[in-house]
Amino acid sequence: MIHFRRVLVAVGVLATGCRLGFATGETKHETAVIERDESKAAQVELRMSAGELHVGGGTPKFADADFAYNVPAWKPNVVYHSGNLTISQPGSSSSFGRTENTWRVKLNRELPLDFTADLGAGEATLELGSLNLNRVKVVVGAGELKLDLRGEPGHDYDVQIRGGVGEATVYFPKDVAIAAKATGGLGGVSTTGLENRNGIWMNPDRVSAPVTIHVDATGGVGQINLIR
Numbered sequence: 041m042i043h044f045r046r047v048l049v050a051v052g053v054l055a056t057g058c059r060l061g062f063a064t065g066e067t068k069h070e071t072a073v074i075e076r077d078e079s080k081a082a083q084v085e086l087r088m089s090a091g092e093l094h095v096g097g098g099t100p101k102f103a104d105a106d107f108a109y110n111v112p113a114w115k116p117n118v119v120y121h122s123g124n125l126t127i128s129q130p131g132s133s134s135s136f137g138r139t140e141n142t143w144r145v146k147l148n149r150e151l152p153l154d155f156t157a158d159l160g161a162g163e164a165t166l167e168l169g170s171l172n173l174n175r176v177k178v179v180v181g182a183g184e185l186k187l188d189l190r191g192e193p194g195h196d197y198d199v200q201i202r203g204g205v206g207e208a209t210v211y212f213p214k215d216v217a218i219a220a221k222a223t224g225g226l227g228g229v230s231t232t233g234l235e236n237r238n239g240i241w242m243n244p245d246r247v248s249a250p251v252t253i254h255v256d257a258t259g260g261v262g263q264i265n266l267i268r
Contacts, residue, residue: 064139067110072118074102079123082151087128089160091141096167099146106144114141147171173197182206189213193251201257209265218243220255220266227263234268243268
């Protein structure tokens with residue numbers, strides 16, 4: 041079950057007659073709380089055309105989200121059914137004026153999770169290391185991505201990153217094996233604490249660790265940073 045609350049926190053002037061994009065208006069805050077049901081696993085997909093995204097753990101619910109936006113057409117769509125949660129930004133990202141579109145999403149740390157984020161433009165901070173990850177897929181059009189996987193995973197999982205224009209930085213935990221295939225665009229690939237062996241970036245001191253994070257990262261014009 042999804043519960044919504046809306047609080048009006050600021051008042052702006054709503055422009056009219058726009059042909060170039062959506063007009064900005066008052067900033068609205070909404071929350072969506074998805075109660076935990078009998079589902080034994082979670083599939084979460086976030087689709088944001090433009091804005092600022094923060095994701096992490098820290099709720100006993102299935103999910104707990106807070107949204108702030110000042111383009112009415114960007115009111116997020118939240119759909120949940122039997123362990124499957126989708127949050128999407130409707131409409132075009134085209135707008136004029138000073139815009140705000142910020143999502144803060146907390147996810148359950150216990151449920152096995154397949155996580156997908158499809159991001160157009162903006163900034164994303166995904167602190168996923170404390171979650172029970174099975175698969176992670178992130179697609180970034182333009183902007184900055186910080187993917188923090190630092191934690192204590194109990195099993196192997198896969199990470200796929202597709203970057204466009206911008207910078208993607210991935211932080212790895214110290215005590216697991218890393219097997220990362222990374223192909224940069226014009227910005228290339230930068231690594232810290234990893235060695236390239238036959239085209240695979242790995243950490244030799246943990247190559248026989250019981251848990252391995254498998255990464256497939258491809259950049260477009262931007263830079264990819266892998267940090268252990």
